[in-house]
Amino acid sequence: MISVKNFSEEKLKLQIIKRDGREEKFNINKLVKSLINSGVNYGDLENILSEIYTKVYNGMSTEELKNIVYDILKRTDPKIAENYKNKVILKVRTSEKEFEPFDKEKIVKALVKEAGADKKIAQKIADEVELELKKLNVKYLTAPMIREIVNAKLLEYGFEELRHKHTRLGMPIYDITKLLKMGSRENANLMYNPESIHKWVADETMKQYALLAIFPKHIADAHIKGDIHLHDLEYAATRPVCLQHDLRPFFMHGLKVDGTGLHTCVSKPAKHPEVAIQHAAKVMMAAQTNMSGGQSIDEFNVWLAPYVRGLSYERIKQLMQMFIYEMNQMYVSRGGQCVFSSINLELEIPEFLRDKPAVIAGTTRGTYGDYEEEAKLILEALVDVMMEGDAMGKPFIFPNFIIKLRDNAFSNENEELMVKIHELSAKFGIPYFINMLPDWQVVNTNSMGCRTRLSGNWTGDAEIDTLRTGNMQWYSLNLPRIAYEASGDDDRLFEILHERLELVKEALLIKHEVTLERLYVDKMLSFLTQEFDDGQYYRYENTTKTFGFVGLNEMLKFHLGEELHDSKEAVKFGEKVIGYMRDYADRLKEETGLRWTVTQTPAESLAGRMAKLDYKYFRDQAKTVVRGDLNDVNTLYYTNSSHVRVDAPITLGEKVRIEEKFHPLCNGGHIMHVWNMEAAADPEVLMDITKKITRTNIGYWTYTKNLSVCNKCGLSVGGLRDKCVNCGSENVAKFSRITGYLQNVANWNKAKQKELIDRKMLRI
Structure with a gap:
């Protein structure tokens, strides 16, 4: 509180003549506020007011009073005097086109509401901040600027916890500019585009929030x-x-991609195979908006088998081609990328599903055991589509293609299909294999993304333990x-x-x-x-x-x-x-x-x-x-x-x-990578290796083949090459597997690129 002891009762009753001739009682509080707004420190107020006291008189004009104050301030601090003369009022830019007068009570309210500060402390901080702001030589203030000064004052007075709660989240302008110009290599699946810029900026804010508030x-x-x-x-x-999907609820009840039907249209249960395929893709797309990691469909070919009964192989292949292109061209997920997708596939209908009702078009038709032939045709068609690659001959990156190897995997009836699968491994290194033969794999095991794993050993019910979770x-x-x-x-x-x-x-x-x-x-x-x-x-x-x-x-x-x-x-x-x-x-x-x-x-x-x-x-x-x-x-x-x-x-x-020792221990996920298979990518050799691995405790593995794809002529060859062996172009995309997905190595960070260089061919 500013003392007015030097102002007698008589002085406080003085009348000031305004410009329009009206008289107004001298208001010392108004004068004090004007001085503070001009930048006068609290400590200097007493002396300034005392000098003003000696010069004011009854009936003086407003202009005379202002001149007296100006002259006194000019001797104290010329800058403050000019502020007073020009009636400087702090303005805060609240948006691109709006300004409002600075109001320190907003600081008080924010500290009380956001940080849980005591009101007296909040008031003290607000008073100090106001004084600091008066000293700044800026055209206008912004909310972030004020918040920075408030936080500095909180630290100055030792209120670290209050500062912690009151802090502002975001990124420096320099860092955002750098993202705009160069992008980021923190995530190899994110391309450089407007959506990824927004994601990187939002991610940084949410990371800061997690470390400060979660x-x-x-x-x-x-x-x-x-x-x-x-x-x-x-x-x-x-x-x-991550989430492991079950398509049966959607094939029985229809699809609400927002989960409610209030914001998007609602589909009835799919009657036709084309619609069932689209629903399968959209389930993973919709779930990706609710989850941060891989979206997977377990038993993919089993759920779809009833929909392809009676169709020719060429028709089934076309349907699978539609699905694969959907998963590789839905370029809309989290910052402009495809959905992190996986499909778990069976060579035969697994025992735990054989007697379960087969869902199709909102009803059931027989059991899944009745559709084993159709399930195999779907798997074979998927292999053929993946083998062809896209229009440029490049491998399809999504979905991860996961084959479960059960007791009959190498039986005569599955041999032709298994050879095809290993031909795909030899060409592109795409398939992953789950070894279901060890006892610790229990009834059902699946994988999401690159390795996270579920197995039917939680409640003992394979469906409860491995699906919809x-x-x-x-x-x-x-x-x-x-x-x-x-x-x-x-x-x-x-x-x-x-x-x-x-x-x-x-x-x-x-x-x-x-x-x-x-x-x-x-x-x-x-x-x-x-x-x-x-x-x-x-x-x-x-x-x-x-x-x-x-x-x-x-x-x-x-x-x-x-x-x-x-x-x-x-x-x-x-x-x-x-x-x-x-x-x-x-x-x-x-x-x-x-x-x-x-x-x-x-x-x-x-x-x-x-x-x-x-x-x-x-x-x-x-x-x-x-x-x-x-x-x-x-x-x-x-x-x-x-x-x-x-x-x-x-x-x-x-x-x-060595690595088989750790797979049973890592029950939440494991993998063995067999790197750099391009020089030994003989399907028969790979299939022989697969047979041997299934007799070990390796639970999940893949053969990774490095690839170079010419962006000019489309030729795809094994190995990482700087120049196309066909047309000589140096515009060559190099692909290898990072932690789970085949990716263009140009998008990798330097540590992973160095690891790629270090990878050695294993002696078979």
Whole structure:
């Protein structure tokens, strides 16, 4: 409060003559406000007011008073005097075309409402901010500018938590300009286009929100430092990850792509095969708006089999071609990309579905066991379509093409089809294989995206456990850093491992609660929560909460001095580490009633991020094990999950014997990559390898063939080439598999490009 002790009662009763001749009582509060608006500090007010007191008199004009004040201010601070003379009023730009007077009460209200500040504290901060703003030489203020100054004042007074809650999210202009000019290589599936720019900008804001508002500081800090990694941060506040679809509810009841029918048209159950195909594609497209990860249809050829009865093979092939082009040309998903799609396929109708009613056109016709021939024709047609490639001869990237190998996979009746599948592997390296022969695979197992996995061992009901559910989220541990911190001490290593698992558990439980809120309180995910006769489509209660990991090989190299391919002792210690993670997850199932699993992390960018951070914070340790060029930190990377490093000098058989140890442990997802198969891509050789792998504990694998496709003449050849061998053009697109999908390697980040260079041909 400003003192007026120097103003006598008589002075306070003075009358001032306005320009129009009217008299007005002298108002000291109005004068004080005018002085403050001009930029006068509170500490200087008493002296200025005292001098004014000696000069004012009854009956003076408004102009005389202003001149007196101006002269006094001019001696104090000429800039403030000019502000006073020109009646400077702070203006705030609220939009592109609107200005409004600055109102510090809005600061008070914002601090109370947004940050939960005490009103007295909020008022103090607002007063101080107003003074700071008066000193600025700017034409106008903006809301972000004011917020920055408020946050600076909060920090100045030690109110860090208030600043945390009051902070503004977004990106610097420079970073957005850089995106506009160059795009980003953080996600190889995102192309450089207007939609991806918007997604990258939105993602950055939502990532900041997650680290500030979703996760507590100790978890956010652990992520930022690289102890753990919170995948899909941009979606932490809004959606779960992967989903394994069942087409029967839509074939029985019709399709609402928004989940309600209020915002889009509603389709009746598909009567014709063309419509059934379109609905299958649209189910994955619609679900992608509610989820961050891969969309998969399990038993794809089984569900569609009733729709193709009586059709010629050429007609079935045309239908499958329509589906494949739909999945590769629906260029609308999340920032201008195709839907991350997978289809799980059967060579025969699996036992758990043989006696189930076959759904078609809103009714049922027999059982699925009656349609085995049609299911095989669909699979064969899909193989033929994928073999042809697109109009340019390029391989189809979507959907992931996953074949389940059960007991009769290599029987005489399936031999011709199996040869075709391996011809596709030999040409493009497209198919993935699920080995259903080991006992731990149970009745049904499927895969979503590149490896996340469901198996019928949760409730014991294969349909409940593997259909209409998926992975809620996986978060990953940085295993090499644990070894650095343990400094060779086994006990300390497992203590730190446990601490990091506890952190990830806490983060996953937070994501679980957030997802429940989005599903059932905010009701944001309406496609997932739509109701059918047997209840909600999405069986959220059966989703997996998953622990991922990166760099087991480098952990072992630092801790033991040996890598996975070096000794049996290294493999056994690796099993002990991942076994500890699996035991921890299994105990959580009993404690929480939730479905906890362990996965080999799909580490498209994470293997590089963690290596780069470790080289920064643990340079002396990391430089002895990290992969890549130490002169370029952007090329550094760790070996993904529990894989053997990509250039290990071993045979394929040795690789299988090592990596099979970890597939049963990683019940949330696993994969074995057989890289660089172009020089050995003989279908008969590949089929022989497949037979041998099915007799091991490898649960999921693929043969990756690098490809070069000429953008001029369309020739597709094996290997990564700089020039077309047919027309000599250097306009050549190079394709390889990253963590799950074939992609143009030009879109990869530098760490993954370096890993690609390092990949060695395995001796068969």
